[in-house]
Amino acid sequence: MATLRTPVCDLLGCDVPVVLAGMGGVARADLVAAVSAAGGFGFLGMVRESAERIHGEIAAVREATTREFGVNLIPAATDPDLLMSELAAVIVERVAAVTLFWDLRPEVVRRLREAGCLVLCQVGSVREGQEAQAAGAHIAIAQGIEAGGHVRGLTPLAELVPAMVARLGIPILAAGGIVNGAGLAAALGWGAQGVVIGTGFLATRESFAHDYHKRRILEAKPGETVHTEVFHVNWPRGAAVRVLPNSVTQGERGDAFADERVVIGEEAGRPIHLFSTDSPLRNMTGDFEAMALYAGEGAGLIKTLPSAAERLDIIVGEATKILGIPSVARAQDEDEKRVPEFRSPACALPYAGDVYMGFASQDELLAGLNELLEAERAGARITLQSARDAGDGPFADLFRAIQRDEARWCALLHGHVKALGGNPSPMMGAFYGKAMAIGDLRERVAYVNRGQGWVVRKLRDLLPRVRDDRLHGDLGEMLRSHEANISLANMVETPKHEN
Numbered sequence: 001m002a003t004l005r006t007p008v009c010d011l012l013g014c015d016v017p018v019v020l021a022g023m024g025g026v027a028r029a030d031l032v033a034a035v036s037a038a039g040g041f042g043f044l045g046m047v048r049e050s051a052e053r054i055h056g057e058i059a060a061v062r063e064a065t066t067r068e069f070g071v072n073l074i075p076a077a078t079d080p081d082l083l084m085s086e087l088a089a090v091i092v093e094r095v096a097a098v099t100l101f102w103d104l105r106p107e108v109v110r111r112l113r114e115a116g117c118l119v120l121c122q123v124g125s126v127r128e129g130q131e132a133q134a135a136g137a138h139i140a141i142a143q144g145i146e147a148g149g150h151v152r153g154l155t156p157l158a159e160l161v162p163a164m165v166a167r168l169g170i171p172i173l174a175a176g177g178i179v180n181g182a183g184l185a186a187a188l189g190w191g192a193q194g195v196v197i198g199t200g201f202l203a204t205r206e207s208f209a210h211d212y213h214k215r216r217i218l219e220a221k222p223g224e225t226v227h228t229e230v231f232h233v234n235w236p237r238g239a240a241v242r243v244l245p246n247s248v249t250q251g252e253r254g255d256a257f258a259d260e261r262v263v264i265g266e267e268a269g270r271p272i273h274l275f276s277t278d279s280p281l282r283n284m285t286g287d288f289e290a291m292a293l294y295a296g297e298g299a300g301l302i303k304t305l306p307s308a309a310e311r312l313d314i315i316v317g318e319a320t321k322i323l324g325i326p327s328v329a330r331a332q333d334e335d336e337k338r339v340p341e342f343r344s345p346a347c348a349l350p351y352a353g354d355v356y357m358g359f360a361s362q363d364e365l366l367a368g369l370n371e372l373l374e375a376e377r378a379g380a381r382i383t384l385q386s387a388r389d390a391g392d393g394p395f396a397d398l399f400r401a402i403q404r405d406e407a408r409w410c411a412l413l414h415g416h417v418k419a420l421g422g423n424p425s426p427m428m429g430a431f432y433g434k435a436m437a438i439g440d441l442r443e444r445v446a447y448v449n450r451g452q453g454w455v456v457r458k459l460r461d462l463l464p465r466v467r468d469d470r471l472h473g474d475l476g477e478m479l480r481s482h483e484a485n486i487s488l489a490n491m492v493e494t495p496k497h498e499n
Contacts (some may be wrong), residue, residue, distance in 0.1 A: 004016050004320050005017070006171075006188070006194055007059060007279075008173065008375075008411075009194070010406070010411070011118065011138065011171065011380075011382045011408075011422075012097065013068040013096060013384040014036070014040055014067070015039035017173075017184075017194025017314050018039075018040040018184065018197060018315060018316065019042075019173060019194060019197070020032060020041065020196075020198075021043065021045075021149075021175065021198035021200050021201070022043030022044060022045040022046070022071065022196060023072075023091075023198050023201075023206060023294070024045040024046075024047040024048070024072075024241050024279075025209075025431070026208050026209045026274070026281070027043060027045035027208070028044065029044070029060035029061045031207050031208065031308055032057075032224065033060070033069070034069065034206045034307065035063065035066055035308050037065040038313070040312050041068065041069065041070070041097075042069045042073045043069065043070045043099055044057050044058070044061070046073060046086065047072065047074045047078065047142060048077060048079075048348070049235070049343075050085070051085040051086060054089040054093070055089055055093065058093045058095060066361075066385075066388070068097075068384060068388075069095070070096055070118070071097075071098050071099075072096055072099040072101070073087070073090070073098060073099070074100070074101050075100065075102070075103055075108060076235070076236055077236070083108075087112070090112075091112070091117065092331070093288075094117075094387070096117070097117060097119070098117055099120040099141070099275060100121050100122070101121070101122040102236075104135055104205055105318055106136070108132075108434070111120070113136050113138075115403075116397065116400040116401075118139070119137050119139075120139040120140070121141065122140075122143050123143065124151070124155070124160075125144050126157065126160075128153075129164045129168050130249060131144065133168050133169065137170065138171075139170060139172075140168060140170055140172055141173045141174075141175050142157065142160045142161045142164045142173065142175065143157075143160075143175045143196075143225070144156050144157025145242075145296040146183065146242075147176035147198070147240065147242060147296050148294045148295045149198060149200075149241060150229065150277075151176075153243060157177060159187070161174045161187060161192050162191055169251075169306075170378050171194075171411070172193060173192055173193050173194045173195060173196050174190065174192040174196070175195065175197075175198070176297075177296045178196075178197055179296070179302055180298070181318020181321070182318060182322060184316075185319045197283070199217065199302065200298065200311055200315070201296050201308055202214070202217065202294070203218065203311075204305065204311050205305060205306065206308045207389060208397065208399060209281060209282070210280035211282075212288040213279060213280045213293055214305060216293050216393070217299050218303060220299040223297070223300065224245060225295050225296065225411050226243055226245050226426075227240055227242050228241060228242075230256040230275060231243065231256075231275055231276065232256040232257070232277065233261070233275050234278070235274055239277075241294065241295060242294070244299065246297045247290055253290060261273045262274040264286050264291070265278075265280075265284055265365070266284065267281065276292070278292065279294050336446055358464075358465065359466070361422060361467050362421070364465075365420060365471075368462050369413050369422075370417060370424065370425040372409075372459075373414060374412045374425050375431060376406050376413060376449065376455070377427075377428050377429065378429035378430075379402070379452075379455075382431070382436060383399040383403035384403050386444060387403060387440065389443055394492045395445060395492065396490045398445065398489060399445075401459050401488065402448065402452075402484070402485050404420070405459070405481050405482075405485060412474055416474065430452075431451050434447070445492060446489075449490070452482045452489070453486060454478060455482050456482050456483060456486070459478060460479065463475055463476060463479065
């Protein structure tokens with residue numbers, strides 16, 4: 001796997017910034033596990049699914065991989081009572097993340113955050129992105145009009161992503177028409193920290209889509225998809241979708257908004273109606289040609305049906321080649337412990353006199369920040385996995401709280417290294433392997449606490465030598481956060497009744 005890593009990877013606990021869209025019906029356990037196990041981040045598509053189905057799918061993913069994953073829910077298309085049971089299910093299962101789409105419900109975001117869950121909101125405009133951020137979303141997904149399935153906005157992705165990056169303070173993922181490495185590279189160039197891919201993963205062997213749907217995608221021509229509102233049953237009116245053309249989009253099946261409901265298929269005894277938002281799945285029978293054949297504008301570029309891992313590797317390989325990023329293996333073979341720093345001599349001029357005043361040089365700052373970044377990345381991964389190991393209780397809550405902080409500091413350090421003209425280190429501190437070798441959770445908490453103490457000492461040494469006010473302020477906040485985490489861990493590690 002190449003060193004294609006952004007701060008959002010540390011937040012989600014994945015290796016590469018490629019996220020599987022939580023496509024309803026299509027993104028089930030096999031596909032989600034395959035994407036997450038290969039280094040991406042998968043979302044189960046659980047729109048309008050029962051709590052029992054959600055518990056079962058989560059269990060199936062966890063049986064197949066130890067990597068993190070999330071669940072996609074759509075409040076607007078879900079009965080209120082069912083939505084409450086869905087939320088209860090994902091909270092009790094302690095999934096790493098939940099994506100919300102279509103309508104913003106701050107109370108749902110708040111409930112998930114309070115349960116320690118990362119919240120992603122998919123939006124179609126800058127205004128909606130700002131509202132999601134204000135509601136507490138950790139990540140915003142910018143969905144361009146090129147996207148397959150339900151499409152929230154009308155703005156092309158190339159315009160929407162830079163605008164959201166400029167106006168929001170949370171990580172942005174790009175969604176819509178991206179199926180290959182060129183799309184991933186372009187999104188990163190626009191300022192996104194990663195991409196969300198639906199159609200590209202629908203056309204894989206693990207996808208739960210029916211073979212008819214997959215075949216239609218492989219046969220699609222560039223520019224062939226249709227943006228329409230005719231598939232609306234089960235969703236609020238006025239919800240546009242992007243699909244491949246068929247007899248319905250061509251007006252050959254009558255009035256889409258007539259009162260009559262015509263059954264054209266079945267799924268485990270459930271009728272599938274004409275003009276429904278249901279897409280063809282493996283366990284369905286019926287008139288697939290007349291169903292919603294969701295596909296983004298990138299469908300015309302897909303000509304093979306690989307495994308999900310193969311699709312992910314191809315996308316990442318193409319992107320790293322386009323961006324000129326060396327692989328980890330090659331860097332290590334050449335004894336390159338860090339990504340080389342590429343900057344002009346002019347970048348160092350503001351720091352030329354600092355060393356004579358007791359401040360750190362630019363090279364010293366970059367080395368120190370990258371050392372901290374590697375440590376925080378290790379801490380984020382340790383606490384993410386340890387929270388899973390802990391299940392419920394004070395240790396799990398502690399690990400989740402620290403993990404959120406560690407991921408935040410990874411993003412902050414990443415940004416400051418780039419601002420100084422350097423390249424953020426892709427490495428993970430050796431602390432990770434040592435911590436994960438400790439089986440007893442109480443002992444692991446103590447070891448993590450020593451790691452927090454190491455960071456505190458490094459920050460105390462570095463802070464007096466930092467001249468830049470913004471960097472000094474951020475590192476000072478990072479120091480206080482680690483000191484608070486040490487106090488919190490001490491309370492959990494040694495409960496009051498043991499004092």
